[in-house]
Amino acid sequence: MSNQIQKKEKIIREKPENLRQVIMGALFLLIALFIGFVFIRTTDTLMTTTFVMTPGGSKATLPDLVFNTRAALIAISALCAILGVYQLIKGFGKATNWILGFVGILLTTSFLAWGAGGGSINVGGMLRVAIMRSVPIVLGAFSGILCERVGVTNIAIEGMMITGALVGSMFGSLFGLWTGVIAAIISGGLTGSIHAMLSIKYKVNQIISGTIINIFTVGLTSYIVTKILQVAEWQYLNQSGFFPSYSIPLLSKIPFLGPIFFSHNMFVYAMYLLVGILTFALFHTRWGLRLRAVGEHPKAADTLGINVFRTRYLVVILGGMMAGFAGSYFSLGSLGYFEQVMSAGRGFIGLAAMIFGKWTPVGSLGAGLLFGFAESLSTNLSILRFPIPAELLLMVPYILTMVILAGVVGRSQGPAATGVPYEKESL
Amino acid sequence: MTKEPSPKKENFVNVFLEEVSRSSLTIIVLAIFTGFLLGGILAAGTTPEIYDAFEVSFGKGISESLKLIWETYSSLLMGSFGNPSKMIAAVASGETKALQAAFKPFLESLVVTTPYIFTGVAVALGFQAGVFNIGAEGQLYMGAIMAAWAGWTFKGLPPIVHVPLALAVGTLTGFVWGFIPGWLKAKTGAHEVINTIMMNYIAFNFSEYLIRGPFEDPETPFKTRFIEESAHLYRFFEGTSLRLHIGLFIALAVAVIIWYILYKTTWGFEFRSVGLNPYASKYAGINSSWVTILALSLSGAISGLAGAVEMLGVNFRQTQALSTGYGFDAIAIALLANNHPLLCIITAILFGFLRHGSRVMQINTGIPIDIISILQAFIIFFIAAPAIIRTIYRLKEPKPANEPV
Numbered sequence: 001m002s003n004q005i006q007k008k009e010k011i012i013r014e015k016p017e018n019l020r021q022v023i024m025g026a027l028f029l030l031i032a033l034f035i036g037f038v039f040i041r042t043t044d045t046l047m048t049t050t051f052v053m054t055p056g057g058s059k060a061t062l063p064d065l066v067f068n069t070r071a072a073l074i075a076i077s078a079l080c081a082i083l084g085v086y087q088l089i090k091g092f093g094k095a096t097n098w099i100l101g102f103v104g105i106l107l108t109t110s111f112l113a114w115g116a117g118g119g120s121i122n123v124g125g126m127l128r129v130a131i132m133r134s135v136p137i138v139l140g141a142f143s144g145i146l147c148e149r150v151g152v153t154n155i156a157i158e159g160m161m162i163t164g165a166l167v168g169s170m171f172g173s174l175f176g177l178w179t180g181v182i183a184a185i186i187s188g189g190l191t192g193s194i195h196a197m198l199s200i201k202y203k204v205n206q207i208i209s210g211t212i213i214n215i216f217t218v219g220l221t222s223y224i225v226t227k228i229l230q231v232a233e234w235q236y237l238n239q240s241g242f243f244p245s246y247s248i249p250l251l252s253k254i255p256f257l258g259p260i261f262f263s264h265n266m267f268v269y270a271m272y273l274l275v276g277i278l279t280f281a282l283f284h285t286r287w288g289l290r291l292r293a294v295g296e297h298p299k300a301a302d303t304l305g306i307n308v309f310r311t312r313y314l315v316v317i318l319g320g321m322m323a324g325f326a327g328s329y330f331s332l333g334s335l336g337y338f339e340q341v342m343s344a345g346r347g348f349i350g351l352a353a354m355i356f357g358k359w360t361p362v363g364s365l366g367a368g369l370l371f372g373f374a375e376s377l378s379t380n381l382s383i384l385r386f387p388i389p390a391e392l393l394l395m396v397p398y399i400l401t402m403v404i405l406a407g408v409v410g411r412s413q414g415p416a417a418t419g420v421p422y423e424k425e426s427l
Numbered sequence: 428m429t430k431e432p433s434p435k436k437e438n439f440v441n442v443f444l445e446e447v448s449r450s451s452l453t454i455i456v457l458a459i460f461t462g463f464l465l466g467g468i469l470a471a472g473t474t475p476e477i478y479d480a481f482e483v484s485f486g487k488g489i490s491e492s493l494k495l496i497w498e499t500y501s502s503l504l505m506g507s508f509g510n511p512s513k514m515i516a517a518v519a520s521g522e523t524k525a526l527q528a529a530f531k532p533f534l535e536s537l538v539v540t541t542p543y544i545f546t547g548v549a550v551a552l553g554f555q556a557g558v559f560n561i562g563a564e565g566q567l568y569m570g571a572i573m574a575a576w577a578g579w580t581f582k583g584l585p586p587i588v589h590v591p592l593a594l595a596v597g598t599l600t601g602f603v604w605g606f607i608p609g610w611l612k613a614k615t616g617a618h619e620v621i622n623t624i625m626m627n628y629i630a631f632n633f634s635e636y637l638i639r640g641p642f643e644d645p646e647t648p649f650k651t652r653f654i655e656e657s658a659h660l661y662r663f664f665e666g667t668s669l670r671l672h673i674g675l676f677i678a679l680a681v682a683v684i685i686w687y688i689l690y691k692t693t694w695g696f697e698f699r700s701v702g703l704n705p706y707a708s709k710y711a712g713i714n715s716s717w718v719t720i721l722a723l724s725l726s727g728a729i730s731g732l733a734g735a736v737e738m739l740g741v742n743f744r745q746t747q748a749l750s751t752g753y754g755f756d757a758i759a760i761a762l763l764a765n766n767h768p769l770l771c772i773i774t775a776i777l778f779g780f781l782r783h784g785s786r787v788m789q790i791n792t793g794i795p796i797d798i799i800s801i802l803q804a805f806i807i808f809f810i811a812a813p814a815i816i817r818t819i820y821r822l823k824e825p826k827p828a829n830e831p832v
């Protein structure tokens with residue numbers, strides 16, 4: 001009898017998990033059917049697709065991958081169907097998200113194979129661009145992680161980035177690229193300190209504070225561009241150029257993967273380094289523990305003698321510096337000059353990457369790479385067999401952000417005290 | 428007994444409203460004044476001639492700076508209101524043409540004010556219900572382009588049918604554009620700030636696609652077709668260059684209706700109570716997720732209507748997608764008005780006149796229009812943190828009000 005009740009309880013408790021399992025299984029099957037009905041039906045039996053595996057930037061190459069489009073699509077569809085059936089019957093449990101990601105990759109691959117049917121597409125180059133595009137998003141997410149882990153919501157990343165981009169370009173033009181980067185970092189820190197002052201000292205609502213910074217920085221940068229940088233005699237202030245790419249010896253010689261990961265400019269390597277540094281600092285040092293304590297339960301942290309205000313100030317400024325560095329990528333890392341509103345919402349996408357990555361550096365890197373891939377995909381798709389207008393493709397990263405925020409991959413919970421100003425009690 | 432900090436996050440709008448209710452009119456006036464002062468300093472600081480003057484002597488530098496600031500703001504005022512001496516002369520002469528020319532800046536400022544009233548009220552409505560709609564820009568955009576579509580697709584309709592139809596299409600599009608983030612927030616908890624911004628980018632790219640694709644005028648590339656004559660909004664001075672149209676009064680009506688809904692109906696009460704305290708409202712039996720969805724959808728609908736009115740009254744066709752800024756400025760308008768729909772009319776007039784005047788200012792003094800965004804940021808900055816204004820002007824701390832709002 002009691003056993004039965006326990007069983008019943010177990011079923012009730014596990015219901016949401018079961019529901020998710022069924023939904024995911026159905027989704028996998030749906031994708032399999034979609035590939036079957038839409039892609040395979042519109043492909044000739046003899047059509048072949050060529051995946052070019054030369055990412056460029058290095059001489060290490062793989063031969064092009066030529067395969068029969070229809071056969072490949074059938075194989076992928078079948079694989080999705082098998083995964084779906086297994087998910088419905090038994091379930092992958094905790095690995096579901098990974099399987100979901102895998103099915104996503106399968107869907108994208110099949111789409112590319114179908115779209116490039118009868119022609120070729122440079123997969124290597126696309127992945128290499130994906131890494132580059134993900135840099136500002138990942139670094140922006142790091143800025144978000146720092147601020148939110150310490151208990152301050154930061155929607156001003158976008159504004160800090162655009163400041164960093166402008167300052168980086170101007171100082172870069174005058175005193176060289178590295179000075180530009182340092183100036184961008186400092187300018188990000190300054191904007192961060194405004195956000196910190198407003199939200200910590202004056203306890204202004206943090207969303208409002210962030211909005212103020214966004215309006216201000218977008219206005220100021222556009223003002224400076226119109227008033228100064230567009231004047232002919234001042235144009236030399238906006239010709240910084242960008243960091244050359246540098247192939248890491250040995251590593252960049254790895255066929256296919258080498259050029260994708262290890263033949264970039266400084267920013268990409270900085271991103272790799274920062275993932276490690278940040279993960280270590282946040283989760284394996286006393287400093288990180290204190291920082292997280294302030295974000296989760298500032299009162300407890302205060303009781304233990306941690307200076308909540310000082311910690312928050314320092315880390316928010318640090319987050320601003322990170323965002324400034326991320327912003328300098330736009331001018332010093334990719335374009336070589338500053339353009340109005342060139343960050344185009346990457347700061348906000350970075351926040352989405354942070355949430356998707358569950359407020360961890362490694363997770364955000366993964367999420368940022370996904371967004372980078374979406375951007376890279378959207379710029380490459382116009383060369384396919386069925387051209388989609390570029391404007392529609394540009395919507396893809398934004399839609400993806402919304403889908404991910406909506407929690408297709410399960411809900412995630414941020415630090416408890418984020419967005420709440422801390423008030424020290426007077427005795 | 429010590430007060431335990433609430434484990435749930437406080438609603439930011441609530442906190443902000445309370446903050447604003449504590450700040451008096453003095454603070455608002457001083458915030459605007461200080462904003463303009465800092466804007467003037469910025470304008471002087473970015474003008475090379477000022478540095479030349481400072482090299483001559485310090486006094487000359489200061490006097491040149493003051494002259495520049497005076498010129499900037501006087502041409503801003505002239506651009507928005509018109510030249511007073513011309514106005515007096517025109518009234519004295521009584522000629523229609525002279526009158527129209529003299530009052531043109533004033534009337535044109537009202538044309539610019541119209542979308543500001545809509546979007547300001549839209550954002551204020553969202554704030555009152557505790558949601559932050561940064562997507563007014565995208566909603567306005569989609570409303571405009573879809574109203575244009577309705578404007579040229581239906582032919583041979585009488586204006587009395589065609590105009591409301593096109594306005595309704597625009598409003599509905601805005602409604603949908605607001606509904607999506609509202610629904611996502613209510614059902615999945617996804618933050619509306621990020622989602623409405625994403626919807627902005629989607630709106631820009633989508634309308635760009637429409638303008639270059641299906642909606643493109645075969646004769647002029649990168650522009651949509653013109654809307655039919657029957658879809659034009661009534662203009663008061665038809666046949667002249669004055670563009671003042673009936674949309675201004677639609678905007679005023681919308682502001683009054685939203686005020687009535689918010690303060691005189693049960694719906695409005697539910698809106699405001701969810702905005703003030705979602706948890707207490709839930710306890711009182713108010714369906715807060717429904718309020719969230721409705722508030723963002725209505726907010727979107729009003730912004731969509733703004734776009735439709737702008738299309739049918741001023742533009743008549745959509746050209747390449749460039750941000751109008753109406754939706755972003757709306758945040759400042761709503762905050763400055765303490766989210767009161769009727770006060771929004773006043774702040775919208777302020778910003779409308781600033782915006783129209785700034786064009787004249789740019790031509791006369793070379794100070795870019797973007798200074799308006801900077802002024803806005805300064806003004807909201809000081810209103811959001813009145814303590815700074817109090818410190819600067821040595822104002823006394825007011826007693827905290829016992830009853831907020």
